[in-house]
Amino acid sequence: MSNKTIALVGNQNCGKTTLFNMLTGSNQYVGNWPGVTVDQVIGKLSDRDWDIVDLPGLYSLSPYSAEEIVSRDFLMSDEYDVVLNVVDATHLDRSLSLTLEVAPMGRPMVIALNMTDLLKKNRTDIDIRKMSELLGVEVIPVSGISGEGLSELKSAIERAKPATSALNKMLPKKAQDIISNISSHLDLNNAAARYFVAKSLLQGDKLYLKKYESAESLLVEVSRGCAEIQAEFDTDAESFFPMVRYKFIDEILLQCRKNETNRIAEISKKIDNVVTNPWLGLPIFFAVIFFIYYISVVTIGTMATDYANDVIFGEWCTEGAEYLLEQAEAPEWLSSLVIDGVVGGVGAVLGFLPQMIVLFLLLSIVEQCGYMTRVAFMLDRIFRHFGLSGRSVFPILVATGCAVPALMSTKSIDNINEQRITLITSSFMPCSAKLPIMVMIFAAFFRDQAAIVAPLVYFLAIFSIAATGLILKKSHAFNEEVSPFVMELPDYHTPSVRNVILTTYERCRAFVVKAGTIIFATVVVIWFLANFGFGEEGFGMVETDSSMLAAIGSAIAFIFAPLGFASWQASVAVITGLLAKENVVGTLATLLNLSDEDVETVGDSMESIAEVSTPMVDALHGVFPLAVAAFAYLAFNLWSTPCVAALGAMRRQFASGKWFGFAATYMLVYAYCLALVIYQIGGLILGVVEFNVFSVVAFIIVAAFVYLLFKPVPDNRVSLKIPAKNI
């Protein structure tokens, strides 16, 4: 069997990923296209020894997004042998437009006509033989859901031929001559690449125009070609090519498609009449969200989380580890590290997992059935006001579980400015790891006011997102030319079980990896720093008060003095919290010489506030003399940079050290200022903090913030009328 590489090409929402999963099973690995954050997913077809490269979902090969650029560069390269084009049988017009853009690459090509099982429901009949004949490419009906047609597809790939005949029929002779003339001025070896570049230059492709800006004779030919197209066909070259493509598609469909009723689209439209209704749309959205959180946080999720915490980590792991350590006659320090540090610390984190699995399962279903695009459609107007997009809703919802998958899911935001603001703001939403910090502070200081303070925290989270968006969107840096918000509303469909599970697994995996790496490492390091130091007998095990950690904490505590918490314990816990928010409660408890039982009383839901133990509460009152200082502490922990794992995801999505650096600095400064204002001005109002130099600073911060918030929007929206033809 020969070794082949297959390029998998198709629109978004055409079922490409489902087909890819069907073909390759679990033989996949995800990398990155060089230089960009676009995922490069490669799968292996085990029974044929073929590699399948899953190109991003595309509508065309224009130069306006990283996905399109990597795809077209790959399609012009020699790194593949066959194009497998996935075409949605229920939306042939739009799907074939991409087919006709890819076909001129001149490679052997096969069309997988996907979703053919839906054609019967649509009462549509497609003459597949006729379609193959007209396109000059073999068309194989498949179903990515049931796996029908896969073996026919594989044999078709083996005998695939380039689709040349279609092109000759599509473009008028005159246009072909113009393209060949420009091609002859290009110094590329590959004829297909020459053709593509020539055609793109005629369409005013900004990347190639820049690349060839010094090739004067070429550009003269290009502008002459444009003028000729204008004269001959009475339209500019940029719209000429799509017009020809769609005209050709109309002719093909007229001959091979019968009885078009599109019942599925009709059903989707009826559902949309209700769920995007001006009056019912929003209540339905809130009901769906409430239902998701009710199931994942209040009922099933909590039951599973409690079981994991109490039985799996509380009993099995602890007892198992104790038994093993006893058998191995391990020294006491090792037992203390393993039982208190590792099982306690890592277990506390993994305890969230069941809740997160339920949350992400439900969110994946809502996303994959097509509802989230409707939500994006409904809420876009509001979110845009804050520099975000309708597509930011989903990342923000995911962020209530874990910021890492939330940041990853910002990929779907086409507009780069809105994606950047979403990246900076979505981790302001308190994730599940931040809940125990809230529970701890509420239990100690706001036990009776929790019903007011808890909503206040969520209000502050939303306020932080909105204010940040308002401030940043005015900056020139967030007004780059963008690909527009043109979004398809796909027809509703039942999500495939396999896809839902795969997505949920991907999203949870980041969290588990984090528990095994960062949190494990911090737990060990903190345990070491808190138990060792320079005592009277030199370096060795010491009391926490004289440990290295106490020295480090005391050295940095002054930074937090203006925020009302200058104790070294609180400072150290903030630092470990910057690594992972899960560390805060555990670190504080370790440093305050509290027992594991006390730590375990700090749960992860508001109901558990009453259960927090008295020693814990008393110790916290020792660290934070004032309730307002404790609230400032909570604010700093909640709205400063997220954990290291989330920062890594953020760095990856920004794909730029400069942007990432800005985002991290912004978040730290924002959290510091917010905590300062809460402590100084809040304390002043309550009459518990005296007027001092930092009160002045706090008032200046508020004034500057209000100025930035209400500063008029400069008219720096990139004009859509920039001429790209710099000829």
Add this chain to the structure above:
Amino acid sequence: MNTLENLKIGATAEVVSVHGEGSSLRRRLLDMGITPKTKIKLVRIAPFGDPMEFNVRGYSLTIRKSDAEFVEIR
């Protein structure tokens, strides 16, 4: 000049041309099938008055009002 932005809900129009020469928006709209002479129908407007949902070539597409201005219709 009449543009997509002014279309009434449920009404269908014919695209005359897409403006904004050389912009990503123009290329995207053309590539998605909003080419001259195409029939396009306004299905609905989002609850807050923007964006708009159109039906074109048998599928649903949402476009912001400020972008719909660039599509001239008749």
